[in-house]
Structure formats: C-alpha cells, structure tokens
Amino acid sequence: MPTSAVKPEAKKILTHPIHCLAFGFGSGLAPKAPGTFGTLMAIPLYWLLSPLPLLVYALVVLAAFVIGIYLCGKTAEDLGVHDHPGIVWDEFVGLWIALFAAPAGWLWLLIGFALFRLFDIWKPWPIKIFDEKMETGLGIMIDDVLAGIYALIILQGLVYLVGPDLL
Template sequence: MHNPVHFLAFGFGSGLAPKAPGTFGTLAAIPLWYLLAQLPLWGYLLGTLAVIAVGPWLCGRTSRDMGVHDHGGIVWDEFAGFLITMIAVPISWLGLVLGFVLFRFFDVLKPWPIGWLDRRVHGGTGIMLDDLVAGVYAALVLQVALAWLG
C-alpha cells in the first residue's frame, strides 16, 4: 500500500478486507458518492467520469504489478460502478441502501452480458467493464424502484 496507484486501486485499503473485498470497496465508495452528490448533476457526472477514466490504468497497472488479473482486492471498479448506480439519486437512506444492494446484486450475480464481459475482456478495461455494466443495470432498476416508491 506504499504505492499510491495500488492504494487507489485497492480503494484506499478497503480491498484488503479478508472477506468480501468488493462489498467493502463499495462501502468505501459511499463517502465519495456523498461528496459528489452535493454537486449539481453535471459536477457529479464529471466526478464519475474522472473515476471511470483513470480506472483502466489504475486497475491494469496494479494487476500487472501483482501478476494477477483482477485480484479481488482491486476495488476501484466497485467505486466506479457504484457511482454509476447512484447517478441522479437524491441523498437519502432509502436511495443509498437500495443502490448499494442493487449494485452488489448485479456485481456478484453477473447476469448477461456482465459475466460474458468479465470472462472475455482483459486488462484494466476488463477489470472495470463488468462493474460499469453492473452499475448501469443497478441504476436502471434503482430509478424505477425509487419512482415506484416515491
């Protein structure tokens, strides 16, 4: 964790959790979501795009340095996927909990094409891509759920 690239890829250390590092990585993304959610939508989107843009490089470099493709501790992809899930979600406990659960659901189960992408796209882009699509799936379901509930 002395390398700043690895520190970021490991979600500020959250990916070092001995069990469920993806879940802990998603939990660690909540403060970033909360900060970005204070901004106007365009600011939130710019922040999310920045996280996505550096992700393939961060994840790819860390993966190469470790000699392991998509090491479970690399959770920057969870940060990006969760931020996608939470686009335009008002700050509330309901939105946060539903978004968290939905993102983890799609990230863990990997319905088509998420699992297909996970198996076929390699490198930093591959590490990121399945979580980005999981984030889109979760965002769609979350927006429908919040509209229905609210």
C-alpha cells in the first residue's frame, strides 16, 4: 500500500518507533481480529528465536516482556485508550511463552498458536481479572503472559503424552 494511501492515524503509528512496535510492526492495524494478526506477525520472530538455547530464549522473552510494559503503556497513554485493540506486542510475548521449548514442526506451532489464541480470547480465571483491573502497561501485558503460560502448560502436556515426534 503506498504511503499516501495509509490513514493519517496509521501513518502516525507506523512512523513512531514505540507505537510501531506496540502495534506489532503494523499488524495491529488490521481492521478485524488485530490480536490474531499480531500473533501471526510474531511467528517469523519466533522462528528466529527458536534455535536459541532455552536460557537465552527465556531471557529474550523476559526482555521483550519488560520492554513491552513500557511500549504498551506509552502507546495506550498517547492514544488515550487503555489496551487499544491494535496494541499487539503483548500477543508477541504471549505466543513466545506458549511456544517455549516446543518441538520443531508446523503442527506444534499451529497447536501452540491455537491454544494461545483460545486462552487470550477466553480469558479464564485469573486472566480476566488482570485484564479488567490493571490499567497500566503491565496490565496490558500480563493477561497475554498468563494466556501464554496456560497454553505452554497444555502444549507441554501434549508433548509429554504423545511425544514430540508423534504428531
């Protein structure tokens, strides 16, 4: 899409480094299901992270979480909307948590993606409480971190039950 065809709000988001990251390099600008598009945009970065040793992977995800608290909080403040649907950096981190130590392969990636989206949308206890009560950058991030942890537990349970190569 030519720059002149981009809406002024979108252009402002895409040209501001903090907002661009918070909006998942523009994936959060999707008119429908921005969280899903943000999660999809996290996959190429996951492919870059996945070969790392687990400790390094965990430290990168931890850093992305800490940075995300600032990115999401600042963007929400600047936009005047707490947890704007287009803020999807939290989806990036949540997916990376869900896929921690996941076996290689498209099927495991798809299962991790589906589980993360399920828990992010469903928001079972206590995710819903954090989502509703915390109006900060941490509040924006924490519900997706918890959804990622729930997905991680289920995914690793499946790996344990069926084996990494069975699927």
